[in-house]
Amino acid sequence: MDPLKLISVLPLQQNWTPPTLPERNCEFNEIIRYATMPIPRNIFVSGPRGIGKTVTAKRVCEEYKARFPSRSVFYIQMYRGLSETWDKFYMEKPKCKRNASTFKQGIGDHVLIVLDDVDCLYRKNDLNYLLHDLFNLDRQLCVILISTQSLYTYERTVFTDAVKSRCQFMPFAFRPYNVNEIASILQMRLNLAVEGSVSQDALKFISEKVYRHGSDMRLGLRILANAVNLAVQSSQPLTLTIAEQAWRQEKQSYWRQEYMELPPHMALLLFSVCVLLQKGEKVTSGAAYKMYNELCRYHTVKPLSTRQLSAYLSILEQKGFLSTSQSMSNLGKTTTITSDLPLEILVEAGRTLDWQTILK
Ligand SMILES: Nc1ncnc2c1ncn2[C@@H]1O[C@H](COP(=O)(O)OP(=O)(O)OP(=O)(O)O)[C@@H](O)[C@H]1O
Ligand SMILES: [Mg+2]
Known part of the structure; x- marks a missing residue:
């Protein structure tokens, strides 16, 4: 070999748009067909994460532009709010007003607009406002909406009756590969x-x-x-x-x-538990705190109190990282910790972290 x-x-990078789309050809051709009809249809693409919704829409934009060079094509990534969305859309044009009316000026008679990740919008009504604005333009418009949720959900919980009757989206549910x-x-x-x-x-x-x-x-x-x-x-x-x-x-x-998303000392406590569990021993909360204290000493940081650690242990349990069980003996109450996480990977990952900097 x-x-x-x-x-x-480039072809191994995520934001690269490939020249062909294996396994999405049918969807691509169908969308192009509806978008380029004399009276274009609006389209609602839905499906789980990472299954080619965005990349298909981007290829549709390229193809549409190639077929109709004089028409306008816009790809708009939605963010939490409309003002943030327009801000990002007009990033390269710092001097112009960043809103829907700027967008509406001079977009031509035939327009293809892709609104990607519409579920990012915090306020449901923002999408209705935007669609209203666009459809009041009185242009030959084709709008493609992309969401992880279905058109059915949008029709039930988001769209107003006016939007529903005006836009009449065609549902395209992308299925996972x-x-x-x-x-x-x-x-x-x-x-x-x-x-x-x-x-x-x-x-x-x-x-x-x-x-x-x-x-x-x-x-x-x-x-x-x-x-x-x-x-x-x-x-x-x-x-x-x-x-x-x-x-x-x-x-x-x-x-x-x-680990990095947890509070630093909670992450170190989790790492301590994983190290002990990986050795195959029965792990008590006392043993975990001892290990945590040793690691703190090693990294020259001040450890948290046992009380704080005990609170952290409950949070780790609530988050589903660990399970604990209590038993009584003549030595008092013992808390035993177990976990069904992939311990070997967690320990390996924890070993590669720069704890000293994280804990500072
Ligand atoms: N059929 C395909 N051919 C080539 N690359 C693909 C295909 N489907 C997906 N990809 C690639 O996989 C990655 C994820 O696809 P994409 O961003 O389109 O997913 P998505 O469905 O929009 O996900 P999300 O809902 O999270 O936005 C991208 O890098 C994309 O180029
Ligand atoms: Mg996407």
């Missing part, structure tokens, strides 16, 4: 990124992991980029062993992030 050579990193589809998408991106051997076992391994995590292709691309990196650095082909190593790294970085 030939060692892997990198031709371009299956293992083979994931593999073919990854293969397409690999073909554009590298030269050399990629074992089919490696690709299958990554695709199965992605499938088990809701077919979120972002995860797929992250593992793939990790694996390519490892193979290129060690001048090897992309083998199953390398794919497994890339997956471990991905899990580690996931758990690193989880």
Whole structure:
């Protein structure tokens, strides 16, 4: 097998729009068909995270622009509020007023507008206002809305009757990819990124992991980029062993992030518990606090009191990281800690953190 050579990193990056969309061709063609009809239809794309809604819409914008160079095409990423959305949309034009009326000026007679991630809007009515504004323009308009929630949910809980009758969205529910589809998408991106051997076992391994995590292709691309990196650095082909190593790294970085999102001392307490549990011993709260204190001493930071630690332990339990059970003996009450988290990965991830800086 030939060692892997990198031709371009771009196809392995998440914000890159590929020239073709394997496994989304049907959806792409259908959307293009409705968007380019003499009287275009409005479209509502829904589906879980990371399954190609945005990338399909972006390819639709490109195709529409190629077919009708004189028409206007806008891709608008929605944020929490409308003012924030317009602020970000007009980022490169600091001097113009950032609102819907600026947008409406001079957009031409035929317009395609994609409103992505409409579920980000905090206030339900913001979307109604925006659609009202757009449809009052009296232009030949095609609006594509993208959301993780279904059109049915929007019609029941968000849209006003006026919006419903005016826009009449066509529902497009994107379904998650299956293992083979994931593999073919990854293969397409690999073909554009590298030269050399990629074992089919490696690709299958990554695709199965992605499938088990809701077919979120972002995860797929992250593992793939990790694996390519490892193979290129060690001048090897992309083998199953390398794919497994890339997956471990991905899990580690996931758990690193989880630690970082906890208050620092709570994270260190969790790490202490994991270290002890991984040794296969019965872990009591006392043992965990002792380990935590030792780590604090090692990192030269002041430890929290036992009372605070006990409160932290309950929070970790509420968050689902650990379970505790109480028992009475002649030595008093003992709290035993268990956990069904992947301990080995948590310990590995915890070891790579710079605790001294985190705890400061
Ligand atoms: N069929 C496909 N072909 C090539 N790349 C794909 C395909 N589907 C998804 N991807 C890639 O997977 C990643 C995630 O896709 P995308 O951002 O479109 O997901 P999404 O459905 O919009 O997710 P979210 O709801 O979180 O916004 C992107 O990098 C995208 O390029
Ligand atoms: Mg998206």
